[in-house]
Amino acid sequence: MKLFNEIIVVFHLLGMAAIVGGWLAVRHDLKIVPAILWGARVQLLTGLILAGFASMDKEDPPNNAKLGVKLLVALVVVALSESTWAAQKKAVAGAAQAAVASKVNLVGGLAVLNVLIAVLWRSYS
Ligand code: HEM
Known part of the structure; x- marks a missing residue:
């Protein structure tokens, strides 16, 4: 079970790398690319699994406020990625580029x- 938890942590870190790395890679032509979209999905899924594991530890329970805030932020990341990905597919080339870029x-x-x-929340709370 510990190994499974650690493997999920690895995917959680790779998902984070996909979003942030994907974002840096498209900085001169801002658009949602599959790395960002899949990274966002992976973060939500692996984060929920990790939170489930963490709450099974009765001796060292997780900080639920922190997990709640992370969940909220991750839901916004997924919703924005999915909706912008869908909008990009529909849009005529070049249309609404400013709106896509800010998202x-x-x-x-x-x-x-x-x-x-x-x-940081873990270190200073
Ligand atoms: C964009 C979304 C997310 C990003 C970028 C992110 C980033 C990270 C990073 C960098 C770590 C490693 C911290 C460390 O070990 O020092 C981590 C750990 C963790 N995350 Fe997330 N996270 C995201 C979403 C979520 C969500 C939605 C949840 C669950 C509600 C979650 C739950 C956890 C838990 C429980 C750990 C601790 C894993 C462990 O060390 O055993 N994360 N996250």
């Missing part, structure tokens, strides 16, 4: 916010 920046920025929450 992609929001997705990347919120993913970084969740990294900060993941690391």
Whole structure:
């Protein structure tokens, strides 16, 4: 079970890398690419599994406020990624590029916010 938990942590870190790395890679032509979309999906799924594992540990229970905030942020990241991905497919080439760009920046920025929450909330609470 411990190994399974650790494997999920690995996927959680790879999902984060896919969102943030994907965002950096498209910084000169901002759009949702499959790496960002799948990274967002993977983060939500692996995060929920990790939270489930963490809450099984009665001696060291998780910080539910922190997990709640991370869940909320991750839901916004997934919703924005999915809706922008769908809008991009429908849009005529070049149309509404400014709106797409700001949403992609929001997705990347919120993913970084969740990294900060993941690391700093634990250290300073
Ligand atoms: C964009 C979404 C997310 C990002 C970028 C993210 C990022 C991270 C990072 C970088 C870590 C490693 C921290 C460390 O070990 O020092 C982590 C751990 C963790 N995350 Fe997330 N996370 C996201 C979503 C979620 C969600 C939705 C949940 C569940 C509600 C969640 C639950 C957890 C848990 C329980 C751990 C601890 C794993 C362990 O060390 O055993 N995460 N997250």
